Amino acid sequence: MHKNVLVCVTQQKTCQILIEHGFELSKDDGSNLYVIHVVNENDKFLYNLSDGDALEYLFEITKDVGANLIVKRSKDVIKAIVDFAVEKEITHIVLGNSKTSDSANNFAMKLQKKLPNVEFLQ
Numbered sequence: 001m002h003k004n005v006l007v008c009v010t011q012q013k014t015c016q017i018l019i020e021h022g023f024e025l026s027k028d029d030g031s032n033l034y035v036i037h038v039v040n041e042n043d044k045f046l047y048n049l050s051d052g053d054a055l056e057y058l059f060e061i062t063k064d065v066g067a068n069l070i071v072k073r074s075k076d077v078i079k080a081i082v083d084f085a086v087e088k089e090i091t092h093i094v095l096g097n098s099k100t101s102d103s104a105n106n107f108a109m110k111l112q113k114k115l116p117n118v119e120f121l122q
Helices: 015-025 051-064 077-087 107-114
Strands: 004-008 032-040 068-074 092-094 119-121
Touching: 004 015, 004 077, 015 032, 015 051, 015 092, 032 051, 032 077, 051 068, 068 077, 077 107, 107 119
Parallel strands: 004 032, 004 092, 032 068, 092 119
Antiparallel strands: none
């Protein structure tokens, strides 16, 4: 089955585990793997690292699995991810665990509401 897999990475170096999970999902012929990192315009890409180091780190691990890396700055992180997912016809999204279980502030739940036909994996 053809899949378009999107891995959403955050400001943690543990994102390598998420990327590897996305890679496993996208091993089928014709499948595509994208890794996206969207940050608020005022934030750093990764905590305790310069932006250049952060980009190099993300580039290296995505290159190792043959993924396309997308890095964006946006005032609305959810909208940026939703727009990209629609444009690339994403079928699966891999996310880390949300910091809050409060549905009003839960990142994954907000994405799922806007992308009801996408399978979410955490």
